[in-house]
Structure formats: structure tokens, C-alpha cells
Amino acid sequence: MIKKIILSMTKDEARCLKLFLNRTNEGAHRKDIYLFDQLRRNNTPEDFLCEKLSGGNRNTYYRLKNRLKTDIGKSLLAQHATGSSEQEIINSYVLANLFFRRQEYEICGHYLSMAERKARQFQNLELLNLIYSDQIKLSRETLDKNPTELIEKRKMNRQELSKISELDDLLALLMFKIKASQNYATKSDNILDLLSETIKVHSSEAALRSSPIVRFKMYHGVSRILLQNQDFLSLETYLSETLNEFEQDQLFNKRNHDTKLQMLTYLCNAFFENEKYSGSLECAEKLLLAMREFNYLLYDKYVFYYYSVLYYNHSVTDPPKALKILLEASEDDVIKKDAINTTFILLQLTVYYVTQTTYEKAHEQLKQLLVSSGFDKLDDALIIKIALLELLILSEIGEVNAMEECLIKMKKHQSKHNWKEKGCQREGIMLSVIELLTMNRSPKEEQTLAGLIADLGTTNNRSDLINYSDWLKRRSL
Known part of the structure; x- marks a missing residue:
């Protein structure tokens, strides 16, 4: 953990730490500063440090590490004593x-x-x-x-806190459900129903509903419900009205600026899902202006989302411009700092070239994607979808041997894991389709193939990387 803490520190934080450590015995050879520098370089073997700093005595070495971690905590607390x-x-x-x-x-x-x-x-x-x-x-x-007055204050505060805590608890459960299901589930469950009822009850309490804290919590709850149910028409209406209300009531400030940017991002996506591309692009420009507020406070966090909104809209309305946006995003210094963002751009470039049927270029991007530093951090379901995309690309460029190896590998993975639970039911169907396409089929297998293709047309394709039905149509199937 200490190494993660050290690597997360900024240059200013590291400089202030050394000033803090040197407040005593300045100028002397300090083992703690040497250890800090070596761990920050992130390439010095642990055994070497143990031998150099404690003569190989691991207990002594671990005490030094623990003392350094404690001092880092004190230094960080002193540096960030204000600001929130x-x-x-x-x-x-x-x-x-x-x-x-x-x-x-x-x-x-x-x-x-x-x-x-x-x-x-x-x-x-x-x-x-x-x-x-x-x-x-x-x-x-x-x-x-007078304790009587204080006790009454605490009692009233606890009553309000209890109601807000109920919302907090339900939101925490809801967020866990969303993360666990990777946003693929579409059916409501008891948690969603309970949260809806809680919000409904609390909305009738005027004093509580007027609280900015509760209003923001209600927003988080309602928006998550609508996202979970993929009800983008209701989400668009709700976000438009809520955003306007919050702005009129001057609820937004530096402390909750992240929520404002989140609302604008959700609204951009809702417009896109409802095929209102001009509205989504207009909202994206509002997002960009908001990202520049408070001296670009959260610009770095949202710049990738901004580019994504531009890309997805133009991929429908103006594909060449969409490609230009992706290439511009790939050169953005802020985006390049995050390995996951770079990986997603490589994925989007791969998908773009597949949709444009330029499969050789898609294959080049895919190879970079598979070796990118952020690839292993992707969700299991997304990795399955990328593997299927690789299979489709290999079939298009005629890499028969590589395609067969990929097919065998995916079948083996499918036999050991429940793809349906991971939200990859359609990928399972496509894998069976591709397997049938590679063989000489009997009349019965032709019927099976036709049935699988029909199944693809009746299941939700929203989470597909590409439109599988369109790809099969291009194959005259």
C-alpha cells in the first residue's frame, strides 16, 4: 500500500514531505527519504532495499516502512488542512x-x-x-x-439525518447492483421499487424536499433508476427539468460542481440514445463550458466524456468527422495520462474501422488494443465482446488459422464461464453462428443457423460493440 500512496503523490506533495522529514536532523543521511525516493522510482527490488537499509532484517525494514507511511499521512494532512x-x-x-x-x-x-x-x-x-x-x-x-436546547437541536438533526441516511443506504445498494450487473440488467427489482417509494414519500415532505442535500440525493436516485431501466426518454425529460430547476434555485457551486458535470454528461447521452443528435451536441458544448468553470477544476475528469459524446453523435451523422475527433482525442495530453482512456480510444477506432468495412485498419488498431496497458483492467464482459470482435475481423481479412485458434479459445472460455450472467448472451449466439459458418452444414444445421440469426433480431442489441445483424447481412445471411 505504501508504494501506491507514494506513486499517487504529486511533486509538490513529495517536496513538502521531504521538508517535513528534514525538520529534525537536517543534512544527515536519512533512510526514510532514501526509501521514499527508491519506492517512487518504482523499479528497485524489495530485497535490495531491505539489505541496504536494515542489513537484511525484515522486521527492522518493515518498521521503517510503517514509520514512513505514518509520516506521509501526517504531511498530507498538514498540506491539505484546508480546501474542503x-x-x-x-x-x-x-x-x-x-x-x-x-x-x-x-x-x-x-x-x-x-x-x-x-x-x-x-x-x-x-x-x-x-x-x-x-x-x-x-x-x-x-x-x-443549556443542554436542553442542545438536546433538542440534536434530536431534530437526527430526524433529518435518519431520512437522508435511508436514501443513502438505498442508493448504496442500488449502485452496488448496477456495478455488479455492469449496467446490462433491464428489469426492476425490490431495491429499485423501494427507492422509488422512498423518494415518493420524501417528496411530499416540503421541508425535507427543499433541502439541497436531499434534492441532490433524489436526483442521484431517480437518474440511476432510469439508467438501470434504460428509460432514456424519461431520463431526458427528468434531467432537463431538474437541471433547469437547480440552476434557477442557484444550487450549483464549487463543492457540487462534479454533480453538475455529471448531469450534463447524462443528458448528452440521453439525447443521443433518443436519436436527438443536434440536441446532444448542443448539450456537449454546455458541458465544455461547465468544464472550464472554477479554473478548469474538473476539466481533466470530464474531457474524455466530452470527446466521447462528440464521437458517438458524429459516428451517426458524419463518420469522417467522428474519425477526426477520435484521432484528436488520442493526442490529448490529459487523456493520454489515463491508460483506460487510451484503451477505450483504441477500441473506438477499431469499431469505427469495422463499421466502415476497412478491416485491415481495424486489425491494426485491434492489435494495439490487445497489448495496451489498460486492456487487462477492462470488465470481463467487455473483454468477451472484444474477443468476438477480433473473431469477426479475422474472418474478414482471411486469417483462417488465427480465426480457428481464436474460436477454440473462446469456446473454451464459454464452457468455463456463464456468459449470460455477464451480459454476453448475444456474444454466445454469435459465437455459435460463426462456428456454423466455418463448416459444411447439413440441412438441420442450416435450420439451427437460421434460428440463431433470428434470435439475434429479437434480443436487445444496445450493448453490442457493432451491429451483429448488419454484419451478417453484409455476409448475405
């Missing part, structure tokens, strides 16, 4: 606890009051509950505050 609303509240809360232990109750009360004001300002009900509890505890030591 939660941190500002926690700082005052921690200081209050420090002075309570010293029995400096007046100073403790001062910092608790500061923490309370900030928690109320930022509507952080979880921390506010802790603050009220400490204020009640402090009231036993001093007469400055």
Missing part, C-alpha cells in the same frame, strides 16, 4: 477535542461553535451530529450552554 468544507469542520472539531482533554473548556466551546457554524453552512448533518454530542458533553463541565 469537511476538512474545515474537522479541523475545528479536532481542536475542540484537544482543548477538552486539557480541560480548557472555554476554548473547547469556541472551536465547537466554529465547527457548528461551518457544519450548518455546508449542511453536513453527519458531522453536525458529532458536534452536538460534544457540546452536550461539554455542558456537563460548564454552565455556558
Whole structure:
């Protein structure tokens, strides 16, 4: 874990850490700084470091690593003591606890009051509950505050927090279900029904519904339900209205800017799914403007999504322009920092060339995709879909031996894994179709082939990398 922490640190964080470590014994040979530098280079063998720093004594070496990890944590906390609303509240809360232990109750009360004001300002009900509890505890030591008033405040806060926590719990379960199903499931279940009912009940409570916290949580819940059910018409309407309401009520700020960008991204995709390509592109320009707000605060996080919206829309309306956008995205410095983004661009280029029936170019992109550093991080279902895409490309360019090897490998994988559970039922059908296409078929096998092709026409093709039915039509099947 320490290596991951070190590799995640910025140059400024690393520089400040060394200043922190050198606050004592500056100039002396410090084993902790040497260890930090070697781990940051990420190419020094562990055994070498253990021998050099502790004479091969692993207990001593691990104590050094643990001490360094502790010091890194202290340094990072000191560097990031400000910058977020939660941190500002926690700082005052921690200081209050420090002075309570010293029995400096007046100073403790001062910092608790500061923490309370900030928690109320930022509507952080979880921390506010802790603050009220400490204020009640402090009231036993001093007469400055009436505990009756504090107890009533805590009671009201807990009531509101309980309702919000219920939404939080359901959202957490819903998000887990979505991630576990990889967004392929289309049927509602008890969790979705329960969340819908909770939102409906809470919407009738005017005081609660007016809370920005609840309104944002309701947005997250409703949007996930509509996405899970692939109800893009309702999603478009809901997002358009909700985005307009939030802007009119001036709910958006620096702290929740990520949610605003997420809403715009979802709306772009909803327009696209509803075949409103001009609306999607107009929304993409709004997304770009929002990405530049707050001094480009979240630009890096959303630039890939912006390019993706442009690509998918133009892939329908103007394929040559779509290719130009992909190539431009592949050269973007921000996108190139993330291996997964680069891998997805290679995948999109592969799919683009397949849809344009330029299979040799598709094969070149596919080979780069398969060896890209982000490929192994892809979801299992997507890897299966890419393997099938490879099979189709190999069949088109006449690589018979490679195609047979790929077919055998995929059949073996299919026998060991449940493709249907992974959302790859259609890929299973296509694998059987391709296997039949490679052999001399009997009349019975011809009927089987026709039945499989018919099945492809009746199942949902939304998650296909390419349109399998169109590919088969080009093969005159």
C-alpha cells in the first residue's frame, strides 16, 4: 500500500514531505527519504532495499516502512488542512477535542461553535451530529450552554439525518447492483421499487424536499433508476427539468460542481440514445463550458466524456468527422495520462474501422488494443465482446488459422464461464453462428443457423460493440 500512496503523490506533495522529514536532523543521511525516493522510482527490488537499509532484517525494514507511511499521512494532512468544507469542520472539531482533554473548556466551546457554524453552512448533518454530542458533553463541565436546547437541536438533526441516511443506504445498494450487473440488467427489482417509494414519500415532505442535500440525493436516485431501466426518454425529460430547476434555485457551486458535470454528461447521452443528435451536441458544448468553470477544476475528469459524446453523435451523422475527433482525442495530453482512456480510444477506432468495412485498419488498431496497458483492467464482459470482435475481423481479412485458434479459445472460455450472467448472451449466439459458418452444414444445421440469426433480431442489441445483424447481412445471411 505504501508504494501506491507514494506513486499517487504529486511533486509538490513529495517536496513538502521531504521538508517535513528534514525538520529534525537536517543534512544527515536519512533512510526514510532514501526509501521514499527508491519506492517512487518504482523499479528497485524489495530485497535490495531491505539489505541496504536494515542489513537484511525484515522486521527492522518493515518498521521503517510503517514509520514512513505514518509520516506521509501526517504531511498530507498538514498540506491539505484546508480546501474542503469537511476538512474545515474537522479541523475545528479536532481542536475542540484537544482543548477538552486539557480541560480548557472555554476554548473547547469556541472551536465547537466554529465547527457548528461551518457544519450548518455546508449542511453536513453527519458531522453536525458529532458536534452536538460534544457540546452536550461539554455542558456537563460548564454552565455556558443549556443542554436542553442542545438536546433538542440534536434530536431534530437526527430526524433529518435518519431520512437522508435511508436514501443513502438505498442508493448504496442500488449502485452496488448496477456495478455488479455492469449496467446490462433491464428489469426492476425490490431495491429499485423501494427507492422509488422512498423518494415518493420524501417528496411530499416540503421541508425535507427543499433541502439541497436531499434534492441532490433524489436526483442521484431517480437518474440511476432510469439508467438501470434504460428509460432514456424519461431520463431526458427528468434531467432537463431538474437541471433547469437547480440552476434557477442557484444550487450549483464549487463543492457540487462534479454533480453538475455529471448531469450534463447524462443528458448528452440521453439525447443521443433518443436519436436527438443536434440536441446532444448542443448539450456537449454546455458541458465544455461547465468544464472550464472554477479554473478548469474538473476539466481533466470530464474531457474524455466530452470527446466521447462528440464521437458517438458524429459516428451517426458524419463518420469522417467522428474519425477526426477520435484521432484528436488520442493526442490529448490529459487523456493520454489515463491508460483506460487510451484503451477505450483504441477500441473506438477499431469499431469505427469495422463499421466502415476497412478491416485491415481495424486489425491494426485491434492489435494495439490487445497489448495496451489498460486492456487487462477492462470488465470481463467487455473483454468477451472484444474477443468476438477480433473473431469477426479475422474472418474478414482471411486469417483462417488465427480465426480457428481464436474460436477454440473462446469456446473454451464459454464452457468455463456463464456468459449470460455477464451480459454476453448475444456474444454466445454469435459465437455459435460463426462456428456454423466455418463448416459444411447439413440441412438441420442450416435450420439451427437460421434460428440463431433470428434470435439475434429479437434480443436487445444496445450493448453490442457493432451491429451483429448488419454484419451478417453484409455476409448475405
